[in-house]
Each structure stands twice: as C-alpha cells, then as structure tokens.
Amino acid sequence: MAKNKKSSTAGIFFSFFLKAIVIILGLVILAMGAYLIKQIISQKNTKVETKGDDSAFEDTQEDELMMASTNDATDDELLFGEDSEGQDGSGTTEIGFEDSIVVLNATEAVGLAKAWKEKLEAEGFKNVQTGNYLNGVMETSKIVVAEEGTGGNLQQYLPNAKMESLPPGEIAMDAPSDGVKAVFIIGNADNIVSQ
Numbered sequence: 001m002a003k004n005k006k007s008s009t010a011g012i013f014f015s016f017f018l019k020a021i022v023i024i025l026g027l028v029i030l031a032m033g034a035y036l037i038k039q040i041i042s043q044k045n046t047k048v049e050t051k052g053d054d055s056a057f058e059d060t061q062e063d064e065l066m067m068a069s070t071n072d073a074t075d076d077e078l079l080f081g082e083d084s085e086g087q088d089g090s091g092t093t094e095i096g097f098e099d100s101i102v103v104l105n106a107t108e109a110v111g112l113a114k115a116w117k118e119k120l121e122a123e124g125f126k127n128v129q130t131g132n133y134l135n136g137v138m139e140t141s142k143i144v145v146a147e148e149g150t151g152g153n154l155q156q157y158l159p160n161a162k163m164e165s166l167p168p169g170e171i172a173m174d175a176p177s178d179g180v181k182a183v184f185i186i187g188n189a190d191n192i193v194s195q
Helices: 002-055 059-069 075-080 111-122 151-158
Strands: 100-104 128-132 143-147 162-165 180-186
Touching: 100 162, 111 128, 111 180, 143 151
Parallel strands: 100 128, 100 180, 143 162
Antiparallel strands: 143 180
C-alpha cells in the first residue's frame, strides 16, 4: 500500500510536470508564431512601398530617359543613372534641370540670390526662382529638399552646405513654394557677390 501511495504521488507530480512543460511549449510556439507573422507583415509592407516608389514615373522622368537614350547614352547610364539627371547610382533621386528650385539670400549682400540663380542657370537648371530668407542672416549655407532622399546632386554646387529635407512651405521665405523641389539658402560663407 505504501508503494502504491508513493507511485501515485510520483505519478501526480510527473503528470503535473508534463502538463507544465506542454503549456510552456505551447506559449513559446504561440509567441514565435506571433513574431514570425509580425515579420512577414512588415516585409510585405516594405515590399509594397518599394514597389510603389520604383514603378511610379513622372512625365519628366520618362522624358529624361527618352532624351538620354536618343543622346547616345550607354545602357549602363540608363540602367544605373550615371547621367546628369535621374538616379545617381546611390539610391537617391537627383533634382533634374527642369525641377523648380528657389535660391534664398540669407545675408545682407544685395543681389546674392540673383548671382546664384545665374550660376545655377549656367549649370543647366531652367526653373530657378529667387527670394529672401526671412529668419535672419546665416553664416553657413543650407540645401533643403522637399523629399527625403533627393537632391544628392545639389551638394556639388554648395559642398559645405548642410543638407536637410523639409516641405518648402515651412521655410520662412518671400518666394512661392508651390512645386518647389529644392531650396538653396545662401549664407555668408558662399557669398559670390563680394568676391
């Protein structure tokens, strides 16, 4: 009888032990399943966003590709964006020569924005407007792009300028901001009028 009691106590303990292990394993499997589902959903969202961004061409981009192909562009230039407009090969979209740009004078030098407009037009930009920066004088220039990840090609014109993205309507300026892709805020360090 004592042996039977010991075996029933051991059997009850073993039974509870197995049930506890089954419950713990069930919780682990449930947690792993939830984690995997979360990862799959986030990957699908990333793929959808990427597909939507890559497949949408603006009319100007299509025109630029067609113009590039008629100007004896190589296949690599068309595929990898090594031409002067479009993709620069690093995943950032360049600001094209047809895109709207505003040049703001953030100094006390008269005619600085106009001088920079002429310089950019000489480089090939066709839609450049000028104005004044209304938040005071700046020592260092700044390039502000409307969409994050764009405008890497503009840094060559102001190599020491800080680059940031911000909707043009949020910049304190006296120039129209509708359709503007980039804003050059010219500080004292890039004053080409006094040179």
